Amino acid sequence: MHHLRDILLLLFVFGGLRDVLCAPSQVPLSVADVAEATKPRKLHGRFLHLTDVHPDPHYREGMSEKSACHRKKPKKKPRSGPFGYTYGDCDSPLLLTNYTLDHLEKKWADEVDFVIWTGDSARHDNDRKLPRTLKEIYALNRAMAKRMEEIFTSRGIPVIPSIGNNDVWPHNIMMPGPNDVTSEFSSIWKSFVPFHSYQVFQRGAYYSVEVIPDQLAVISLNTMYLFDSNSAVGGCEAKDPEDPGNLQLDWMEVQLQSFRSRGMQVWISGHVPPSARNFHSECHLRYVELSLRYQDTVLGHLFGHMNVDHFFFLDARTLESDGSMDGGSAHTSGKHKDLYATLLKDFDHLYKTEKDLDYDGIAVVNVAPSVVPSPYLPSFRIISYNITGSRYVPGLLGDSDTGSGDNHQHYLGDFMDRERLCQGSSSFNESWRCRLNSPWHSSPHSPSRTNRLFTPLGYAQYYIPNLTGTEEHPPKWKLEYLTFAPQALHPPAAADEFETQKDSFVYPIPLKRLPKKLRDANMTSTKYAPYSLQDLTIPSWTALARSLAKAGKSSKLRRRFRSYMYMGADEEL
Template identity: 55%
Template sequence: MLFPSSILLFITTFAVELVLSSPAQIPFALQNTNKPRKLHGRFLHITDMHPDPYYTPHSAESTSCHRKKSKKKKNIAGLYGTPYSECDSPFRLTNHTLDYLKDNWADEIDFVIWTGDNARHDNDRKLPRTPTEINDLNRAVAAKMKKIFTNRGIPVIPSLGNNDVWRPALFLNVFSTCPNSITNEFASIWNAFIPFPYLQVFQRGAYYAVDVIPDQLGVISLNTMYFYDSNKVVGGCAFKEPNDPGNLEIDWLEVQLEMFRERGMQVWISGHVPPSPGNYFPECYVRYVDLALRYQDIILGHLFGHMNVDHFFFLEAVDLEIFPDKKAVIRNDDEMEISGEGGLFDTLIEEFGALPKSPKLADYAVVNVAPSVVPNPFLPAFRVFSYNISDTAHETILRNRRKPKKPSKRKHGHNRDGQRNRTEHCRSEEYQDTWRCHLDQPLDSDPDSPSRRNQLFTPLGYAQYYAPGLAQANKTHGPQFELEYLTYRVEALHPDGGAEKGFQYPVPLRHLPEELREAGVGKSKYLPYKMRDLTIGSWIRLAREIADDKRRKLRKRFRKYMSVGGV
């Protein structure tokens, strides 16, 4: 396919110019590094940029913002993007977003989790995508990320998105056999991000792991295409197919988690498509939930994109049980609307409302799904997380390493609905060859895990930024990123003693709105959740509050954030 001159210009230029009440913290010095760097206790999560080389300002939204002039003024493509539409990102937006991060955040963070989809959607039949276009867009975005972050010594951990693959590849054997042209191409595109020891593994499966703080904190980047139920050429992690790509990846993930545990490390798991019954093959989902709970002692959290909707949900031990008397409720998360009967919002409220008052924390893991940069269908956004880097907590974890705790044995049938005779069901032909009947390793039950108690590397909160004036932006006044909300309690924003005593602010004061820059602030619209930290217990408390009929104002705010500034 021949690219117009504007795309050729993009490829050459974009590659260079693109696209609480927790204790105050004193950063500890990193050891075992060739170039010691100061920790800031923050990292960036960015996802779903979807740059579109054919985006044309003032064109019709009905043409994917590619051509024609719209007769309706409200359906005209904007200069920096068209929010609440199905159009992808113009280069102005992806450039503007990454340049903003370069100028404002690149010197304030420790690493970047980047969860995929760096090419446009294949939603215009008159301009079908090609593998060359997809690879060129990914290569250009990767070059920009390298220039902004990697060249500063900041690790970047990308994940493969479903739109980073030419769609026919999802239905041909090319993606079920590895190495292949896709994994080889991305091994080249991401050569600056993938540690050399993992290169061969990546070429086989497009997944890998990184130490973002050597020997202390890691990130695992998954290839969720092997779990994604839209990929019809893989076996869906079937129990009788041990060589299915999804099973091989889960096997690899288990080995990595065991290695991280033996090294006394903590780890984030990242990927593009979030693990849910509506996104993953049932058997892949069960295996993922099993590992998420078995290694809850070292997994800090699960970060994903794909949905373009700001929300969180839980993986639960009950998902591992057998309910032959109940019809499975499988939601198609790809197609689910936020509102309306059976929409994502209503589904989440129902699930949050079913959480027990006194939950057994070992039975839960939290998945965070971040909103997208592409204004499809909402406003551009990104998140900056903070995490505990206190010197005191560092000493605590070193003591814990010397005396590792063994997880307790799993109590089969522990769920909200009472005991179930799992053994009896697993004798039946229907269930005996499913993973539910062959997962017998103990679940973690360590109450001192950083995912359950605030200590070294525990996630403390995040600040979400968005561009509310995107539709009004013009050549002289580009869109401005503003704080949308914070998860913190107000007192956490101003640690006692402040910078004079070397304490670490979770959010640099210059990134806060004027009303939050001084200590002693009371209520603020930017602080709706008032979370102590991002431990599992804190998420469960928030979920129950959102589901509480007496907290309708909070529920309304949660609904608004799901649509990133929408209604």
């Protein structure tokens, strides 16, 4: 017997409880209500990144992986368990979906400032005998959105979702908007998409949210219009300004310019990571150029889809060769083990060119693992960021740290031989490479490069290491690893002498959410802290990449990195 909530969700998916679970109608607010609503929210300096839940209402316990865990009880194990099929090809049972959301509500809803939710909230189309329907896809997304509203939006916590390639039908294919998809999701996500973004969302299902008004925003992209598996779009060709990918990137450019002019910082999020083999080549080119043009405004890039824990770089040097060096280039149709080798190869390139490395031409993409245990284990991330440092205002001649000019200015042409590539009948001649000539904005003192207000400091990744459990005794969510040094989890030792420092210290991860070993302020080394990064700035990520490249094949660092990528699965090197 499933949980009562599982039964309710199952009924809802098939249309039985749509009216019952709809949001209540609005009622007039009192003066006290208005005053409470306009009070600034207390910031915790943390946010949640959740991706690829893939709830499956047809999942059944004790079934075979070959049937997508829908039927055919095999004579021998392994069989589908109540909370999922580990290291397999089955989607999330509703028991796991609701257990995850219940856990987030109980443990984290009062500890985060906003939620980045990067798509795929419907099951895969991996069962020919039980094909997906558009009605089911929308119903699953609506049920997930309703629960996210209950957990977060009701508390005043912004939720920023993105459309995944399995949130449309057929999967991977989305026609230019406005269309039925943009219309339906404008209804499903009405609690998440700001009213002023409604018209743009109806056209393309992308939008932005100011998660801290006038200070910090999130741009949620519709990567379906950039994804090279979407044959319904043109691929951002320069000769087609009305292509939906170009229209989206035009909009993104305006958004970044606007936020920069207001002295704001921005996270960019979406489902499919912006790699050379995931994006159409011209879409990838424009995305990289925009990201680097506004490097002093963009804090980072957060994506899902791959179900593999990793990071890679957007590097200006790839623009000349159409992405021959691109850490996210192992396509989803390939084996996951190919990604590990690709990343090391690209990190090695950074290591060998250490002396010539120009941080102005680099950005970092973080790809989070999924909730669905396919092919690995359920996961989510809590990302910590600086809420006490000095503010950086892009474009000023000086700032509080330097008092002097620190803004660097580059152009796309600084990183490629534009004159050679863009002459004659070269294929590059029709490319955006030969048309983009706006100045780039970068600074070593921007939050993406040095620790100050809104700089990402680190993350803690939680997972379920063993899905074995029952409804009465469910499996446990545990800390898998964190990027911080252990001592960064506690106030500095000097704070004991200055109580004001101690009182003002913002814990990057609440101590009660850490294993007992990490609650000890004297802990200096632990298996939970394999990297001990000072922060998540571009220099910190490139330093880690170089260390991985320099390390030997069987080094402890590489073994740990690979183990976290595949969560202990038996992946060949």
